[in-house]
Amino acid sequence: MSYVDEVIEQVIRQNPNEPEFHQAVREVLNSIRPVVDANEEAYRRDALLERIVNPERQIKFRVPWVDDKGQVHVNTGYRVQFNSALGPYKGGIRLHPSVNLGIIKFLGFEQVFKNSLTGLPIGGGKGGSDFDPKGKSDREIMAFCQSFMNELFRHIGADTDVPAGDIGTGAREIGYMFGQYKKLKNVYEGVLTGKGLSYGGSLVRTEATGYGLLYIVEEMFKCHGDTIEGKTAVVSGAGNVAIFAIEKAHQLGAKVLTCSDSTGWVYDPDGIDLEALKEIKLVKRERLTEYTKYRPNAEYHEGKGVWSVKADIALPCATQNELDLNDAKMLVANGVIAVAEGANMPSTAEAVEYFIANGVKFLPGKAANAGGVATSALEMSQNSGRLQWSFEEVDSKLKNIMRNIYHNIDNAAKKYGYEGNYVVGANIAGFEKVVEAMNAQGIV
Ligand code: NDP
Ligand code: 2IT
Numbered sequence: 001m002s003y004v005d006e007v008i009e010q011v012i013r014q015n016p017n018e019p020e021f022h023q024a025v026r027e028v029l030n031s032i033r034p035v036v037d038a039n040e041e042a043y044r045r046d047a048l049l050e051r052i053v054n055p056e057r058q059i060k061f062r063v064p065w066v067d068d069k070g071q072v073h074v075n076t077g078y079r080v081q082f083n084s085a086l087g088p089y090k091g092g093i094r095l096h097p098s099v100n101l102g103i104i105k106f107l108g109f110e111q112v113f114k115n116s117l118t119g120l121p122i123g124g125g126k127g128g129s130d131f132d133p134k135g136k137s138d139r140e141i142m143a144f145c146q147s148f149m150n151e152l153f154r155h156i157g158a159d160t161d162v163p164a165g166d167i168g169t170g171a172r173e174i175g176y177m178f179g180q181y182k183k184l185k186n187v188y189e190g191v192l193t194g195k196g197l198s199y200g201g202s203l204v205r206t207e208a209t210g211y212g213l214l215y216i217v218e219e220m221f222k223c224h225g226d227t228i229e230g231k232t233a234v235v236s237g238a239g240n241v242a243i244f245a246i247e248k249a250h251q252l253g254a255k256v257l258t259c260s261d262s263t264g265w266v267y268d269p270d271g272i273d274l275e276a277l278k279e280i281k282l283v284k285r286e287r288l289t290e291y292t293k294y295r296p297n298a299e300y301h302e303g304k305g306v307w308s309v310k311a312d313i314a315l316p317c318a319t320q321n322e323l324d325l326n327d328a329k330m331l332v333a334n335g336v337i338a339v340a341e342g343a344n345m346p347s348t349a350e351a352v353e354y355f356i357a358n359g360v361k362f363l364p365g366k367a368a369n370a371g372g373v374a375t376s377a378l379e380m381s382q383n384s385g386r387l388q389w390s391f392e393e394v395d396s397k398l399k400n401i402m403r404n405i406y407h408n409i410d411n412a413a414k415k416y417g418y419e420g421n422y423v424v425g426a427n428i429a430g431f432e433k434v435v436e437a438m439n440a441q442g443i444v
Contacts, residue, residue, distance in 0.1 A: 017162050055081060057390070085437035087122040118374040164194045208371045217313065223410070241343065263287055336360055342365070408429045
């Protein structure tokens with residue numbers, strides 16, 4: 001049996017009931033087969049793949065908090081410090097009832113290679129809790145965030161591990177966590193990113209993932225003699241990533257027809273009204289059912305459905321495995337040209353295979369949504385230097401990073417005979433840098 005297959009089998013055996021982690025490991029290890037085959041003897045001797053798939057450290061802890069009625073709740077907190085070969089662990093905190101160790105491990109594993117692709121000095125990690133922020137008062141959110149930090153603070157630091165936002169964690173939550181960290185450690189440092197602008201945040205970080213997604217799509221189109229201007233797009237999600245992906249898509253001249261949340265989706269034939277969407281989601285924290293009150297010509301549908309709408313570009317920006325083989329077939333039948341993942345692993349393995357087999361230009365999340373964490377790393381640089389860069393400066397650095405990622409993954413795919421396969425390109429390019437750093441640092 002090949003070394004890759006042995007390690008995949010081992011991961012499944014040793015990490016039962018973690019299907020998302022298995023899926024992420026399978027995708028990466030299958031992609032890097034050409035590199036592993038060329039180095040099999042040395043990699044086996046050094047147990048390189050076993051070291052890559054085992055997190056350096058996993059922390060699981062109790063998070064007790066009191067609701068507004070005086071009732072005590074207990075959630076579970078996680079931080080998986082996956083790989084520090086390239087720099088301090090870096091990755092978001094997900095607050096969602098579906099969170100479990102396997103989901104945090106899949107996200108942490110992906111983060112290692114994504115962070116490598118940014119070209120910046122950041123290792124990979126991820127954290128979160130099964131806490132559900134929906135419907136909670138600000139005081140309840142603060143109580144949860146403070147309790148979460150009461151344990152997490154001893155494991156993180158500006159040079160150790162720097163968490164940030166993800167599903168359910170935005171500027172409000174980061175603010176409460178930062179305040180509690182400072183209180184407990186008596187240190188004012190860039191221990192979290194995605195901070196508010198008044199206390200060390202970076203301009204463009206809020207927009208970075210969505211903007212970066214469109215910058216890499218733009219570069220890919222440019223290299224194929226095409227542009228985003230005049231194209232139609234379907235977007236899923238209505239959170240941080242989706243909103244700013246829609247904003248940049250509109251700025252670049254595309255028309256975005258859809259967005260969604262966990263209860264339903266919106267089709268707006270005139271293009272999503274961003275003012276309305278921001279008001280509903282960022283200001284009022286309401287459901288998408290409200291959208292048609294602002295836009296009577298739009299349609300609201302319960303459940304899932306954005307992938308049934310005909311468009312040139314599809315941008316899944318909600319969550320893992322939200323786009324399956326049937327969705328991929330509908331998109332291809334409707335003539336989709338490009339799919340770029342704003343979310344982490346939103347397409348199932350079968351969907352990805354179908355896109356690639358049908359000549360769709362497919363940009364995987366670890367490349368396409370890397371603009372968020374890249375701008376987090378720029379926030380870390382500004383914090384270390386006690387500086388604040390202008391919007392234009394950060395935005396132009398972000399644009400360059402996304403262009404470089406595109407060329408890096410495109411070249412890696414070509415080098416190994418997989419031209420146009422950006423999944424293989426991203427995994428190989430991300431992997432090679434991590435391996436070089438791990439080899440240089442010895443068996444640790
Ligand atoms: P938000 O919490 O801001 O928004 C998430 C959006 O996705 C919401 O509209 C939410 O709907 C929807 N959603 C979440 N879970 C589900 C689900 N199980 N089924 C259907 N819809 C769902 O998160 P972000 O925008 O920050 O994150 C979106 C994705 O992007 C995630 O995969 C995240 O890991 C990834 N990502 C985020 C980055 C960042 O900088 N924030 C960087 C890189 C990747 P509802 O509100 O109804 O739950
Ligand atoms: O998945 C991701 O890359 C993020 N949620 C952002 C992580 C970060 O540290 O900014």
